[in-house]
Amino acid sequence: MKFSSLRTKISLIFGIAVVLLAMLFALMISAQQEKHSLYNEAHERAIAHYLSLYYLKYGKIDTAYLKSQNISIITSPEEQVQIKHYFQSQGKYHNYATDTYRLKRIIIINNDHFKLMLENKNTPPFPWEALLFFGGVLAILGGLYWWIMQGLKPLTILKEKITNFSKGDLNITCKTEKKDEIAEVANEFDNAVRMIRELISSRQLFLRAMMHELKTPIAKGRIIAEMTTNPKQQEKMRNIFEKMGMLIDEFATIEKITSKHFTLRIKPYSTSNLIEAGIDLLMIDNPKDYIDTTIEEESLWSVDFELFVLVIKNLLLNGIIHGHTKKVSICAKSNFIEISNPAEPLKEPIENYYQPFHQSKNGLGLGLYIVKNIIDIHTLKLEYRHYEGVNFFTILKPPEEYQKS
Missing domain, CATH: 1.10.287.130 (Signal transduction histidine kinase, dimerisation/phosphotransfer (DHp) domain)
Known part of the structure; x- marks a missing residue:
């Protein structure tokens, strides 16, 4: 994923918004539960107080009231013993105590007049309001996200077409x-x-x-x-x-x-055939008087014959025209073809001479411009260096092609 892309930034913003919304929803639920817990505790104390007063006045437990409050009396002796042990282990077995035991809300009233174990069956109300709020806002955010992403679709199509255009x-x-x-x-x-x-x-x-x-x-x-x-x-x-x-x-x-x-017609050709064709393309009488050819290692070059021969021809022609002796040497090994001639070093960086009709005293016209374009098309490499009064132009195979050959 590219974090600099517009889609990623929008997705990140909406993602943060959803996380914040979820946190707000969790806080609302927590606050609602806390509110219910406080109300429940107050309600339970009120019930215990009412039962005590009612017992003092009538000498019995108001079971009808307990039923109306959705509270039942625990009558099972075995369950009463288990609850008593649990409250004692928690240090909560007093005159009045409340706790949750096995997912049940238990109320213990243990005074001088009566002993009761009650189960409060009232459950917290479902947070419909918070859920509706969360769902509504989430739906709005989802709709906005979809709408914006749909609006960006033409941008993706435009990018693809620009890419095709650049190719x-x-x-x-x-x-x-x-x-x-x-x-x-x-x-x-x-x-x-x-x-x-x-x-x-x-x-x-x-x-x-x-x-x-x-x-x-x-x-x-x-x-x-x-x-x-x-x-x-x-x-x-x-x-x-x-x-x-x-x-x-x-x-x-x-x-x-x-x-x-231009559609490249790539085929394997031997070094000697390519060099010979490049020399023939010069159309000069007695080429051996101008060109010294040395093929130390014969190899195959996967190239478009017509274009690659044009590269060799232009490099040879530049060497003959701009050299001191009007003579050029061409040396070939398995991974390169090197053309050299005695001459002054180039006055500017080689990149400047790759421009068409470069203007300088030693301008090479369209020669190196054509050469560089063809070399780039073939994903080959062209290097220039000057050493001891000699200019060297070297055509190098890619490492992977050299290993194959």
Whole structure:
């Protein structure tokens, strides 16, 4: 149970109210019993006094009066002996004594004129008034508690929908016809979701239209490249247009990632295949002149191939562009892939470079922004360190996945 939640606080308040009400009810019953006990004792003394006076005047016991007062005479000798022993053991056997014996209210009158053992059969009245008061207030509190909790139900539904929205579900609706404050919040949130949905839809439409328009001149460029008679020029133009086409596809992937509209296709891939595909994605001539690859331990990575290859490609490209020697080393072991290059240390904390289009002298554009997003999606870890003039970017497997591999 979360003590910070609104429901818990309300339940606690009502719980305290019920406990206080129960205590009040117990006090009322106790006071009523005390009142009855005092009245009963006075009544019993009055009866004993009346019987003494009546006996002095008429020489007998007024049994009719005792019957009218719901008091009976104990006539059994055996029971009289037991009661006498009990009162003597309690030190209460006097001229006049009262006590409870075996759930019976006993009155003993032991004077110079007569000896009587009486049983008072009057019982305390049932506390109907206190019970009705307690039941009525409890019913009111219960009704209020139910009414408030029913009023909070839309808040729970709204929370669930906000949670779904935060996970990327834009097809939610919170609209309600109610007029309370929670309904106002729900309706405003529904309006915000609808506007965000429309903005995302417009952005997607714009990007698709833009990429479609870009692909048309690229396709024409490829046709022109094929018509070129110079083989060297033809190959160069072909590579340029092919790279432009791949960049557009890459932008489409980035858009899906950032808008959270992407379904991961997780499968196990070997380290060597992932690195090789990342290098191929660079589309550079003679990659061995720029990249030194060392796979010390081959292992399997459970990743989305298309996205993870993009991570390796971006880290390699950043190393080549921003390094002193334009050369990059990539080293792989069973639990990590590490990309390093001689370069100046980053001027700011690495977290700043995870922002899109970070502006600085050594700005890495969208590279690290894309890398960090993809790494987070895969629940992997990206670490950066600078040591002896070399920048190191390390992709680490989660501990549980490393143990499996």
